[in-house]
Amino acid sequence: MENGQAPDRRTPGHTVRLKDVAARAGCSIATASRVLNGNAKVGASDRERVLAAAAQLGYVPNSSARALRSQSTRLVGAIIPTLDHAIYAKMVDGLQEQLSAMGMSLIINTSDYDLEREKVQARVLVGRGVESVVLVGTEHSPETTQLFRDAGIRQVYTYTSTADGGDAAVGFDNFRAGQMVAEYLVGLGHARVAMIAGVTKGNDRATQRRDGFLHGLEGAGICQSDVLVLEAPYRIESGYHAMQSAMQTHPRPTAVFCGSDIIAAGASNYCRTNEIPIPAEVSIVGFDDLEIAELVSPPLTTVNVPAKQMGIMAGKALSGDSKPVKSLIVHEMQTRLIVRGSTGQAST
Amino acid sequence: MENGQAPDRRTPGHTVRLKDVAARAGCSIATASRVLNGNAKVGASDRERVLAAAAQLGYVPNSSARALRSQSTRLVGAIIPTLDHAIYAKMVDGLQEQLSAMGMSLIINTSDYDLEREKVQARVLVGRGVESVVLVGTEHSPETTQLFRDAGIRQVYTYTSTADGGDAAVGFDNFRAGQMVAEYLVGLGHARVAMIAGVTKGNDRATQRRDGFLHGLEGAGICQSDVLVLEAPYRIESGYHAMQSAMQTHPRPTAVFCGSDIIAAGASNYCRTNEIPIPAEVSIVGFDDLEIAELVSPPLTTVNVPAKQMGIMAGKALSGDSKPVKSLIVHEMQTRLIVRGSTGQAST
DNA sequence: CTGTTAGCGCATTCAC
DNA sequence: GTGAATGCGCTAACAG
Numbered sequence: 001m002e003n004g005q006a007p008d009r010r011t012p013g014h015t016v017r018l019k020d021v022a023a024r025a026g027c028s029i030a031t032a033s034r035v036l037n038g039n040a041k042v043g044a045s046d047r048e049r050v051l052a053a054a055a056q057l058g059y060v061p062n063s064s065a066r067a068l069r070s071q072s073t074r075l076v077g078a079i080i081p082t083l084d085h086a087i088y089a090k091m092v093d094g095l096q097e098q099l100s101a102m103g104m105s106l107i108i109n110t111s112d113y114d115l116e117r118e119k120v121q122a123r124v125l126v127g128r129g130v131e132s133v134v135l136v137g138t139e140h141s142p143e144t145t146q147l148f149r150d151a152g153i154r155q156v157y158t159y160t161s162t163a164d165g166g167d168a169a170v171g172f173d174n175f176r177a178g179q180m181v182a183e184y185l186v187g188l189g190h191a192r193v194a195m196i197a198g199v200t201k202g203n204d205r206a207t208q209r210r211d212g213f214l215h216g217l218e219g220a221g222i223c224q225s226d227v228l229v230l231e232a233p234y235r236i237e238s239g240y241h242a243m244q245s246a247m248q249t250h251p252r253p254t255a256v257f258c259g260s261d262i263i264a265a266g267a268s269n270y271c272r273t274n275e276i277p278i279p280a281e282v283s284i285v286g287f288d289d290l291e292i293a294e295l296v297s298p299p300l301t302t303v304n305v306p307a308k309q310m311g312i313m314a315g316k317a318l319s320g321d322s323k324p325v326k327s328l329i330v331h332e333m334q335t336r337l338i339v340r341g342s343t344g345q346a347s348t
Numbered sequence: 349m350e351n352g353q354a355p356d357r358r359t360p361g362h363t364v365r366l367k368d369v370a371a372r373a374g375c376s377i378a379t380a381s382r383v384l385n386g387n388a389k390v391g392a393s394d395r396e397r398v399l400a401a402a403a404q405l406g407y408v409p410n411s412s413a414r415a416l417r418s419q420s421t422r423l424v425g426a427i428i429p430t431l432d433h434a435i436y437a438k439m440v441d442g443l444q445e446q447l448s449a450m451g452m453s454l455i456i457n458t459s460d461y462d463l464e465r466e467k468v469q470a471r472v473l474v475g476r477g478v479e480s481v482v483l484v485g486t487e488h489s490p491e492t493t494q495l496f497r498d499a500g501i502r503q504v505y506t507y508t509s510t511a512d513g514g515d516a517a518v519g520f521d522n523f524r525a526g527q528m529v530a531e532y533l534v535g536l537g538h539a540r541v542a543m544i545a546g547v548t549k550g551n552d553r554a555t556q557r558r559d560g561f562l563h564g565l566e567g568a569g570i571c572q573s574d575v576l577v578l579e580a581p582y583r584i585e586s587g588y589h590a591m592q593s594a595m596q597t598h599p600r601p602t603a604v605f606c607g608s609d610i611i612a613a614g615a616s617n618y619c620r621t622n623e624i625p626i627p628a629e630v631s632i633v634g635f636d637d638l639e640i641a642e643l644v645s646p647p648l649t650t651v652n653v654p655a656k657q658m659g660i661m662a663g664k665a666l667s668g669d670s671k672p673v674k675s676l677i678v679h680e681m682q683t684r685l686i687v688r689g690s691t692g693q694a695s696t
Numbered sequence: 697c698t699g700t701t702a703g704c705g706c707a708t709t710c711a712c
Numbered sequence: 713g714t715g716a717a718t719g720c721g722c723t724a725a726c727a728g
Contacts, residue, residue, distance in 0.1 A: 028715045060475045065705035067412040068720045083441035093431035127408045376699045413721035416704045
């Protein structure tokens with residue numbers, strides 16, 4: 001009798017295919033497929049033999065084939081500015097964790113805050129067959145948005161509470177967060193204030209934090225034109241230099257709002273180096289509530305952003321059916337002002 | 349009017365396929381494929397028409413189909429402990445950047461320092477058809493290593509200079525780095541030293557840094573049993589508490605080597621809170637040279653690790669043919685001791 | 697140089 | 713319930 005059985009263990013170089021499993025289980029490839037996909041309509045005996053065969057052979061389904069056939073890749077793409085910034089890294093960490101638990105895989109690409117690069121990465125992701133994408137912010141090239149829409153790819157925006165152009169948003173209201181900081185500083189009696197924002201070009205989060213801040217000040221009778229607004233990349237040295245510029249104006253601001261803790265850390269450094277006491281001479285407020293906020297001295301008053309949680313929620317927003325949803329889902333999260341030692345009453 | 353031509357723009361919902369491009373260009377699907385793949389043997393007129401058609405229709409090749417047919421996915425997997433640690437995030441940032449430039453995509457998974465979870469993620473990556481994987485360290489479950497080998501997947505280890513079980517290593521010698529720190533501290537006259545290592549279970553980097561450190565001390569006549577060695581997760585509070593324990597021993601150590609800047613930052617915090625002057629009473633050395641090393645006061649003496657560069661090199665190690673290489677490639681990178689204000693001569 | 701043909705591995709329709 | 717047959721979109725043989 002023909003004992004053309006498959007070998008006990010997979011042989012290096014020869015990938016185990018479904019037909020190998022079927023052969024070993026003594027059933028058809030169709031039945032094997034049904035078992036492995038949890039299809040109920042299979043006899044118990046066949047089921048066990050297939051499962052055993054798959055385990056023994058170390059069968060791993062080929063997802064390219066499965067994707068091609070079933071038109072479902074269970075792949076999610078993410079385009080973020082950079083991973084070299086804790087706020088995005090944490091978000092992706094949460095996203096990955098959640099997707100992994102849902103049996104989906106994550107392809108990540110970085111854009112370096114460049115909407116043109118984002119567009120290129122978007123094409124790559126479409127080609128990879130991702131079923132959803134997670135982007136940062138609301139501001140994207142129209143072509144990018146259109147490309148995803150045409151391909152039937154669901155778009156989730158993070159770090160924002162508006163989903164214009166996309167299908168869902170998971171984040172917070174940057175404008176209101178900026179406003180909150182303004183009100184806090186005004187409440188402490190500050191009238192001469194400055195802001196070191198992140199680079200606003202192509203970055204709606206930075207833009208809205210700034211605008212909300214200015215709006216909040218205006219509500220307290222502080223005219224926008226009286227407020228020094230600088231921009232700095234999210235790097236410590238940039239914060240240092242921007243603070244230097246700010247502190248060389250006359251009269252000096254008594255409070256400075258920084259668009260990120262990274263910038264605030266640099267600003268804080270500048271003050272320490274130049275013996276400008278914080279908060280006696282100048283109060284500093286950061287944004288993000290990174291670990292470094294507690295490390296600088298005095299520790300930074302800042303705005304807490306639930307970065308990892310945002311990634312988890314974004315992942316959850318992708319569960320269920322894989323078709324784009326009709327109604328916009330907006331999951332707004334709360335930011336909290338964390339008051340530490342870097343802020344105090346206005347000095348004069 | 350209906351002239352049987354493909355529409356000018358892709359219609360939402362209907363994905364453009366290669367045959368659509370071919371139809372519009374008035375050639376066969378094979379010719380279109382050749383053009384799009386840069387195959388030289390195609391007439392100039394056909395070439396242009398295909399290119400134009402593809403552009404007009406917004407054609408995006410289906411990589412599942414391409415992968416299935418060509419047995420080449422151009423997909424790379426990475427399994428790292430977590431993205432919520434700058435040292436890994438930076439590495440992945442560099443890796444992603446390099447792979448993107450090489451036309452490859454990156455799927456990332458996290459293991460949370462758990463070799464069992466790593467094994468699970470490994471199966472997922474194999475199923476996704478990745479052609480290579482980037483792992484952290486040399487210590488992996490035998491099943492994980494075997495799984496990749498059987499599937500013909502090239503394994504690149506990072507943060508280590510030994511490639512046992514894998515095909516390539518891009519990193520540095522953790523043992524020697526630890527030894528270097530020991531020699532530095534001994535040179536400053538320190539005889540009572542302690543170490544707060546990372547959790548060594550399943551973490552060969554932490555283990556080797558510790559062992560190298562102890563070995564270096566032993567070379568200077570300091571017996572291992574006289575050295576207090578604690579372990580702490582990579583979190584600031586953990587460093588704080590570990591330092592607390594270390595400082596409650598008698599006699600106190602005059603120098604403490606921390607397995608990571610994160611831990612060192614916590615240790616530094618403890619000293620500040622408890623008015624133990626650094627480095628007058630105790631010297632602290634960190635590891636990684638993260639941004640926070642310069643933020644704490646006094647700034648940390650630490651060991652610089654070229655994290656992003658490591659990712660870039662790992663990506664480059666994946667270029668060329670997609671088959672596992674026969675010879676082990678080891679790309680050893682240099683670590684440098686960065687001396688800042690947290691270390692000084694032994695106090696007594 | 698170009699078109700025709702044949703699958704890649706799998707899920708799924710349709711008969712049995 | 714189960715197996716045989718079909719084709720997802722594409723590339724690589726093979727002819728012409």
